[in-house]
Amino acid sequence: MIELHGVTKIFNKGNTNEFLAVDDVSLTIDPLRITVLKGPSGSGKTTVLSIIGAMTKPTEGRVYIHGREITSLPERFLTEIRRKTFGFIFQQFNLIKGITALENVMIPSYPAGEKHSSLKDRAMRLLEVLNLSGKATSKIEWLSGGEAQRVAIARALINNPEVIIADEPTAHLDTRLSQEFIEAMAALKEKGKTVLIASHDPLIYSSPVVERVVELRDGRVVLEGSHQ
């Protein structure tokens, strides 16, 4: 279970370009469910995801993961949480160009010190599950949008995280690929993952597989609802 208590995030605090991105948000993300943060651009969705995913610290407030307060932890511990607890799928996938799909999938596990051959085997199995084994040795820039998206999913899963965080994953995908994406997330939930998606795509937040929608506007939670 992930809990946010009175979380506020101010960028460039004290400067003329100070900006309040998240304003006193309290939220609970239940495990083994698909939750969507919805809202227009600039509503604070990505910042909330970053704070939950231990990528940035809130200016005020506390974040708890399974009851453990993480906001006051030093950078090293946050990295470990990021590596072990979360798998990230970014808006533009953020895959590294010039290297193969297989290498991209393996990258998050490099610092773990796993034997290269066994890491490679695990990455190959993930690509097989996502029907990408034929593209394992292809460079990222040669892949289609859908293939790149599946590589990003495989990379998010390589460390076998409890929580998958996806930020506007369908922003650059057509309807069919967006549908495929949400189906893949549903499959992951069935396998025991918690899925947290930030999106303003109706195809995502209206999908029947989504169990909870949290609406944000101007950095505040304005509406919480459930499809079930």
Add this chain to the structure above:
Amino acid sequence: MVWIEKQRNILDFALSSLLRRWGKNLALVIVYTLIVFILASIFFLSHSIKKEASIVLQGSPEVVVQRVIAGRHELILERYMDDIRKIPGVLAVKGRLWGYYFEPATGANYTVVVTDASREKAGSITIGAGVARVAGVQKEDTMPFKSSDGTYTTLEVADIFSHESELISSDLVEISEEDFRKLFSIPEGSFTDMTLRVRNKNELNVVADKIRRYLPDTRPILRDEILRTYEAIFDWRGGLLVVIFTGAILAFAIFAWDKASSLSFEEKREIGILKAVGWETSEVITMKSCEGIIISLSAFLLGVILAYIHVFFGSFFFFTFVLKGWSVLYPRFTLIPYVDPYQICALFFLTVAPYTAATIIPSWRAATIDPDSVMRL
């Protein structure tokens, strides 16, 4: 084991990163190698020349006595030898004959000397390789010399000095005493200067003082002074190269600064991705250091090896005209390889250390930002 695997994985990724940007990295290695090559060539060359000169001069006399009139070098008379022999501690005194001969046809200056080996061999000469080249003569050919009275003396080339000693012997003509006196009209009983051997080396200064006192128109020159003069000459030659050296160091500083102050958008983005997917700042820095070390170490080794070949096997082709000065008689020689480990270490710390640091600084800057920023790229 986990630690080793982790380092291996990071190194693998660093290598793959380098290969990904092979065009940029190849250009970096080429520029870097060129700078190391210039610096190492200068180091090797100046060190080797000084070393070679000091070895050659080890065999020179302990004290040389010259006669000086109105501040100018004058012929010294045989009776001076008798006076010097009387000084306690002096073992032997010998008169030397040497001078310079200008050959108008080639515009070259030869150094003409009478040695113990050539003293009695009237009619024949032994010449340096440079003289043989300029005059276009070989062993057993003859060479005409114009005497100071306007007549010509023809001498046979008995031998040519080996290439090993060409730095020193290139312009040398070894001649007999009789021919020397005839050529320059130097009367019997006069010499160019004198050399002496002293029993106790600690008393060289005392002997020199006595010579100055008994024979006020002479100037005794100690071997150590000559060695210092030669050192200064070669250092001065090295000094010319300091200009190149400074240029190379400056180029390196600009190059390192450029590297230190810039990281491409793509590189920054990659660092952000690595941090976001769970790499620690220290792991990103290790990876970037590996990249820097791979580039700088390869360039360093390549540069040093090329400089070694250039200086010791290629007769420092690129610096020929700087080093050989204005003489018509350019010496052609191969230096004996002397490499000073201290200089190699100095070069290593002058190049590899600043470059590696310059690679780490921008990476460290990029790696310490919130990985959150990558979500917004």
